[in-house]
Structures are given as structure tokens and as C-alpha cells.
Amino acid sequence: MERIVIVGHSIAGLTCGDTLRQRGFAGELTYIGAEDVPAYPRPSLSKAALLPGAGSDIAPLPSFGEATELLGRRAVSLDTAARTVLLDDTTALPYDGLVIATGSRARRLTDSPREFTLRFLADAQVLRERLLQRPRVSIIGGGPLGMEVASGAVGLGCEVTLLNPGVPLSQHLGPLLGGILAELAAEAGVRILDTLVESVAETDTGMAVTLPSGEVLASDIVFTGIGDDPDVGWLADSGLLIDARLLVDTRQRVLGHPGIVACGDVCWIDGPDGPRRSPVWTSALEQGRIAAGGLLDGDAAPERHHPFYFWTDQWGVNLKVSGTPPREEVAPEVVEGSLEERSFIIRWPEHGAAAALDRRMPVPRLHRLAAGATPR
């Protein structure tokens, strides 16, 4: 393989490129990145970047080995027969191996400039600017992003209402952890409303959020954190998508297309329970590493096996989670600290899950606890 093109210049693409170089790939390596800045840690956008006193600078991600970086350029289509990627400046870039790592885009509900979402550095910069003016904010969605932005907005002095059907974060982290973080949010002054949203519209003075009850909430701005969609528009005519999804095997190879791998938030992982995505940072890292092997070594490459890991920073505490905590009420085993103090290491051995809230905890040890190792 002489020429490898990596579309998407963020953690999954960079990890794949770095691994290719570490594995001895000596050919041409070219990154195409739609953002016109060097790759950076995206999770900081809803954490460090929203802290009072934070600057808009985020340290870039390190990368190793020689590569050509075409930043501020977007891939607009793919011709698998000619083996070329077409860029937005009409360049047709030839490849022998292709890595697709274009991540995803935030969903939004309106075209209004008073509706904010958060995916890219540029989004974080405008969001922060606006939050510094202390607007009344309605946050739609009580997932990790909605809750982190709520925490940041409160810290910057905003009046925040968060709308979510059910306890925020409980769908992601189960009722125990979700409940604790929701308590912290309420104590910090967030008004949490257990409701869906019927519609959102811009008014003369701000935004109106209509609830199924008919009640209309007025706010200056809306932040929408209702999930993301894989960035696959540029692949629409490529023949790669199955039911509009980019499906990969256990070595990140795009099904039915030799020489093409995909990694990170953009792809769906084929599995016994049907296709699923794993749009978190450490999965993107792991998938980038595995994709490099899938491209160079085919069936001889290692398969993906990374345990699920997620962290969040909000309300002044850090939470780390290994595995999937139970979605129903199941009392955990407390390994350290206490639930009442909201500072603990706990686990659910039956579910292969463990969590550390407000505790220093090396991630490998958390994984071992989740896998049933004796606590030490």
C-alpha cells in the first residue's frame, strides 16, 4: 500500500494514522480535516472551555510521524472504482487505503441563531461568548452534553432550565448515578423539568419552548443536546452505506469494501445484537488503533475488545464509569467512600460495571473492578 488517505482529523483518524506509522507504514499519509485548526480534545469543549476564566485555547492533540495535513478542506464525495476522494476545492485525491473518520454532527431543532449546539471548537467559542452575557438558557436534553453545558452555564452565572423526560442521565448511567448528578444540578440552581418538548421557535425577543402540556417557556437562548448523527453525507453516492449507515466489522473494515476502514463516531459496529454506535472518546481511540491493523493486516489483525469507558466532569465532580451500570434500581457494592457523601467507588459485579465519583481512580483499576477483580 503506497498512499493512505484519512478523512477526518480528530482522535479516531489521528490514532489510526499514528498507529500506521508506528506499525512501519512508510508510504504517503494524507489527512483531510474540515476544521481549519489542528486536532484537539473534543471533550474539553463542554468542560474546560466553559469554566469561568477559561480562554478559548485548547492544547492540540499530539501526533507522530510525517503526514500531509489538508485542514479547512472537506471531502465531498468518494469514487471507490477510481479510488479517489473528491475535495471541496475539486481536487481528486487518489488512495490505495482509505480511513473514514468523519465523526458526527449535533442534531438541532431550528435554524435560529439563538439555538446553540456543541460539536466543534467554533461552536464552543460562540456558545461561551453568549453564556458570558448571562442569558436565560433552556437546555433541551439531559444527556451528558446537556448536563455538562448546564453545569458550565450555571458556573458562568446563567439562569438554567433543563428539559428532559425522566431523570437526567439515567438512560445513560442508570438511576443511581443519574439521580446523584441530577441532585447536584438541582442544588446548583438548575430548574429540571421532567418533560418532552413539543416545539421550539424563535420569537421577537428570544426563544419559546412549547411543552406537550401547552405551557410555553420563554428564554433568551436554547441549547440543544439531543444526540448526534454520523457525518456520512459525503458518502451518499459511494455505495458504502447500508440503510444510510457505515457498517464495520470487528477489525473496523467497511463491510464489502476491501482497503477501506472506518473508526470513531462515524461508524456503526456490526454485532450479534444488531448494529450499534459507541460515540465516546476511548472507543474512538481503540477503533483508530484497530482500524490501522484492519487496513494493513486484514484477517490477521487483532479484533476490537475494548471495555466501555466513559467519564464526565460536572458540578465540580468527576465521574468515571466502566461497563454499563444497570438501568433498573440495583444496589451496588460500595468499595470505597459512601453514597451519602456522593464520593465513592462502587460496582455492580453482576453487570460487569463499576464507577468512581469524586475519587482518584486509575482507569485500568476501574476496569479490573468492573470485571470482578477483588477490590484492593
Ligand SMILES: Cc1cc2nc3c(=O)[nH]c(=O)nc-3n(C[C@H](O)[C@H](O)[C@H](O)COP(=O)(O)OP(=O)(O)OC[C@H]3O[C@@H](n4cnc5c(N)ncnc54)[C@H](O)[C@@H]3O)c2cc1C
Ligand atoms: C462537547 C463534547 C463533549 C464530549 N465529552 C466526552 C466525554 O466527556 N467523554 C467521552 O468519552 N466522550 C465525550 N465526547 C465524545 C467524543 O468527543 C467523541 O466520541 C470523539 O471526539 C469521536 O472522535 P472521532 O475522531 O470519531 O470524531 P470527531 O472528534 O467528531 O472528529 C471528526 C472530524 O472529522 C471532520 N469531518 C467531518 N466531515 C468531514 C469531511 N467530509 N471531510 C473532512 N473532514 C470532515 C470534522 O470536522 C471533525 O474534525 C464528547 C463529545 C462532544 C461533542
